[in-house]
Amino acid sequence: MMKRFITLSSVAVFSTVIVILLINLAAAVTNVRGQQHEPAQTEAVAAQATRDVSPEQARVIGWGFAAAAFSTGIGCLGAGVAVAYVGAAALGAISEKPELTARALIYVGLAEGIAIYGLIIAIMILTRI
Secondary structure (H helix, E strand, O other), rough: OOOOOHHHHHHHHHHHHHHHHHHHHHHHHHHHHHHHOOOHHHHHHHHHHHHOHHHHHHHHHHHHHHHHHHHHHHHHHHHHHHHHHHHHHHHHHHHHHHHHHHHHHHHHHHHHHHHHHHHHHHHHHHOOO
């Protein structure tokens, strides 16, 4: 019974995230289609946005973006693994002793903090590029 509940709740969370992403995508597409720009104005904006970058600088910037993505991805994977183990143990402890709920939630929150650390490192990397 518990595995079925976990599977149903996981599917519900996943489908909610997908629906929110699709709504945002539809809003972005409609916003882009609604904007009409003259070609001269678009070229001027593009010229202002670009700058001359040497191949070496482009390589460094690319590695910076890769490092930021890597730190965020690994941080999220680590948090997922930690929450899986801590969450399972917390549910077991709560089922035997309901008064341990607050302590168990603290440990799950600490495990989720690993993803935030990865995000902070990514922000620090991106500000240095």
